[in-house]
Amino acid sequence: MKSTDFIVARDDLQRCALIETQLPDAAALPDDALLVKIDRFAFTANNITYAVTGDQLKYWQLFPAPQNFGIIPVWGFGEVMASHHPDISEGERLFGYFPIATHLVMEAAGVGRRGLRDAAAHRQNVAPVYNAYARVSSDPAFAGRQGDYQALLRPLFMLSFLVDDHLAENAFYGARSVMLSSASSKTAFGLAHLLHTRRKQVRVIGLTSAANSDFVASLGCYDEVVTYDRLSSLPSDTPVALVDMAGNSALRAKLHRHFGDQVKYSGRIGLTHRITSPEEPELPGARPAWFFAPDQIRRRAREWGPGGIEARFTAAWSGFAPMLDPWLTVTEGRGPAAVKQVYLDTLNGRVRPEQGHILSLAE
Numbered sequence: 001m002k003s004t005d006f007i008v009a010r011d012d013l014q015r016c017a018l019i020e021t022q023l024p025d026a027a028a029l030p031d032d033a034l035l036v037k038i039d040r041f042a043f044t045a046n047n048i049t050y051a052v053t054g055d056q057l058k059y060w061q062l063f064p065a066p067q068n069f070g071i072i073p074v075w076g077f078g079e080v081m082a083s084h085h086p087d088i089s090e091g092e093r094l095f096g097y098f099p100i101a102t103h104l105v106m107e108a109a110g111v112g113r114r115g116l117r118d119a120a121a122h123r124q125n126v127a128p129v130y131n132a133y134a135r136v137s138s139d140p141a142f143a144g145r146q147g148d149y150q151a152l153l154r155p156l157f158m159l160s161f162l163v164d165d166h167l168a169e170n171a172f173y174g175a176r177s178v179m180l181s182s183a184s185s186k187t188a189f190g191l192a193h194l195l196h197t198r199r200k201q202v203r204v205i206g207l208t209s210a211a212n213s214d215f216v217a218s219l220g221c222y223d224e225v226v227t228y229d230r231l232s233s234l235p236s237d238t239p240v241a242l243v244d245m246a247g248n249s250a251l252r253a254k255l256h257r258h259f260g261d262q263v264k265y266s267g268r269i270g271l272t273h274r275i276t277s278p279e280e281p282e283l284p285g286a287r288p289a290w291f292f293a294p295d296q297i298r299r300r301a302r303e304w305g306p307g308g309i310e311a312r313f314t315a316a317w318s319g320f321a322p323m324l325d326p327w328l329t330v331t332e333g334r335g336p337a338a339v340k341q342v343y344l345d346t347l348n349g350r351v352r353p354e355q356g357h358i359l360s361l362a363e
Contacts, residue, residue, distance in 0.1 A: 072100055187245055207227075
């Protein structure tokens with residue numbers, strides 16, 4: 001049996017191709033191995049961030065590819081086709097981090113009632129969250145359209161949840177407003193929702209393009225929506241926190257120079273614009289720094305104890321999920337042509353913010 005894999009050139013993300021890789025025969029799988037068929041996955045701008053930071057944050061290590069190429073990780077669902085683990089049955093469904101491919105061989109470890117992890121040696125130098133898989137066969141929250149929402153937004157909302165937690169823990173660094181660039185992005189919307197539910201502890205300002213301003217305003221969780229060409233209209237005499245989803249060096253510099261020392265926090269979260277200079281000058285205000293979610297997860301796991309993160313996140317998700325139907329339109333696509341089209345459209349900024357793509361590489 002062979003797997004079809006979708007690969008991209010690591011030095012030129014516009015170049016993509018399909019390859020076939022040989023899978024072991026189901027009967028010849030080693031002990032504790034699983035052969036999983038990947039049947040549905042989400043693709044968003046966040047996956048492009050994985051590719052852009054693939055070397056820096058080790059995403060390319062997760063799923064081996066030919067030299068100078070990589071396989072972009074995606075969040076989705078797989079079905080166990082063959083199992084050599086005594087506690088995992090054929091036909092079981094898993095939710096987690098998969099390659100853009102038709103199949104994956106996993107080395108099951110840490111198997112419990114709710115999940116397992118892939119213990120393959122080449123995957124062990126990444127954050128543990130990327131090797132964890134939920135067992136969701138009987139969980140209605142991962143079935144049907146709700147399952148699609150989980151694939152599209154659960155990982156992004158986890159990032160929103162962790163940033164919100166970090167800001168609140170630090171009393172928003174003394175800021176009276178939190179500004180979110182690329183405010184139409186799904187991660188920004190999730191964060192804005194969480195900040196909005198804090199009952200006006202801070203004002204939430206969405207920064208966006210003119211083309212997306214009506215959509216951002218319709219979400220109802222931003223106190224103010226400002227287009228990029230009107231940034232200078234913002235009053236510069238009150239302390240602000242900047243959460244940068246755009247990854248645009250020029251935009252970040254413009255905001256820092258406008259607000260000066262009133263920038264009390266400057267967190268780099270995403271790369272939706274992908275216009276980042278490798279060498280940026282010193283800027284007034286708080287120094288821009290990457291927010292690395294796994295660090296926050298590890299610290300909170302120690303402080304909150306077993307199940308603490310999951311319980312708090314589930315409560316937050318239950319308040320967020322009912323809002324998705326009115327604004328998110330899910331489109332499904334199957335086969336290599338559909339995957340390539342969505343990939344290139346997302347890479348080149350041609351996907352509308354209200355669109356959500358669920359894909360399968362299999363026809």
